[in-house]
Amino acid sequence: MSGRLKGVLVALCTAAAGSAVTAAGVHASAAFFDAGPRARPAATPTPTRAVTATKPITRGDLVDKESVNGTLTYAGERTIKAGAGGTITSLPAEGKVIKRGRALYHVDRRPRILLYGKLPAYRTLKEGVKRGPDVEQLERNLRALGYRKGMTVDTRFTAATRRAVRAWQKDRGMERDGEVSPADIIFLAEEVRVSETNVEIGDQIPAQRPVLKVTGTDRLVRIDLDADRQDIAKVGRKVTVKLADGRKATGRISRVAKVAKVAKRSDNQESGATVEVEIKVSARSLGSLDEAPVTVELERRRAENVLTVPVEALLALPEGGYGVEVVEPGRLTRVPVKTGAFGNGRVEVSGAGLAEGLQVSVSGR
Template sequence: MPQAGETIKRGGQLFRADDRPVVLFYGSMPMYREIAGPNLVGRDVRIVADNLRTLGYAIGPQPSPGEWVTPPAAEATDGDAEAADPKPQRVRSGEGVLTASLITAIKRWQTDLGVPATGTIPVGHVEIASGAVRVDSITGAPGGSANEPLLTVTAVRKVITVGAELADAATIKRGDRVTVELPDERTVPARVVTVGRDLVATENGVTSSPQMLTVTVAVDKPKAIANLDSGEVQVQFTGRTATDVLVAPVEALVALREGGYAVQTANGLVAVSTGMFADGWVEITGEGLTEGVALVVPA
């Protein structure tokens, strides 16, 4: 088993099961099936190919999207003779093919791992993450059941999450520059990585009040927070101002079925474009809208 705090990168061993290593690969989907059989096609095969190539193994050329290959025959069962006669399959964008060269690369990789060079990868022999991981805690014990949780991992890059009310979140964009004040009162520059789309919920699953979205922030120099695993920080967003603009209460906005917003006037709905949001108000522009026009605001 690894040690808590250890960083595991692509190709590294997460743990051993049945005395064989379980290895970390990078990707966006789990390995849900055995990688076996010439010309097996899929995104999971692409993950294997990309990782082995990055680790320095020669995988040979891959068929291009649009090419046709004949996948491995399924095992026939009684009364199912057609199962052993597979039809050609078209390779789609993002998919890989288990070519003879890739099978050879798998065998070389397995030899380097010290396991039987079968050229196949059973389910459970590889785990997928989006990048390097840090072992947060060990929950299993040597000799224990592999069906129980063995360890917990977190992303290597530390990020800061901030709850922002809807009106404030609407003014925040990915890439915006912010300043983070750390518990020791140091300030470090950072940037917005993502602005969430799902409303923040409390521990019992109820939407928070006021309604909020999660904003994720990453500092420019990770070493500045290397010794911080958790804690409260202050995130300062750069304010913006606008002058000589029309504003309306945020509650006056009406979401349109076709997208966008409108406001309700005495003459009906008027489509509007929104600008800045601040303190419950929103900047709007729309045909026929002028200062003093009465709007309908839900009670």
């Protein structure tokens, strides 16, 4: 049994033990000690007394959980820098989701279009340019946007590619020159959400000036877990996320940092090493909240198909350890128990004579 559980049980049960052990019970315990350890009974009849409340022994799974504070945010934040200098003429609203083929912002009324891909735009693509995977990436996006007539998706920028680019430029209100430069497009892995704007409409900016901060659309919870407890956070394990308004969502641990970090308190003293844990959560279940405080329930231990009793049914025995009082018609029997997992106000117990459905006393506890 963990030290934490032992402390809880002692606090809950000490008072109960004092009320439950009568003078006769004390004499019985003394006689028991005189008899030696081999004479220790599995259960000890206790003097008849009024039992005002009982609860049943149940069988099932018991989960011991630990709650940790965290922050709800979005995954994959990055900064978008200007592809060309000029005057900012249009910006998206914070929180807006930008999909493939849509403008992230405008400079001199010229849109910077989001396309999907892992390779950054690093050169102007036009007819006659050297073959490359960036050409294939552009053509794949043109096809996904509906500009596919006569164009083959490969590494060559052909006349058919140029025609597709011109048609796309016409529909987007761009100059129809059949060429695509890094000032016109930006390749990102997927749709993004605007988290912050770093400029204002009307600002004169140079190339490479930070314009926006964007994130992915996946929801993420970050927690800092004490390094000595990181064994309870395993990648792939399900957790429960609780919002301040009472809503709950199921998440899954997606990353556990391999290197611990040491935080400092306001007095500049170290407060202990922690590891950062990231948890993916369904966006649908959490709405649009960002940077909101949450509580994450992590599973410490799971005991399957075990007997359990309410914590308040435990009492501290004079000879040490814990027991329960089994209530049967006309008889009250104190049974020593071995405790195990703890969770949701119940504790795993085992001992001679215990069975599912038996009633245990919780009177005065």
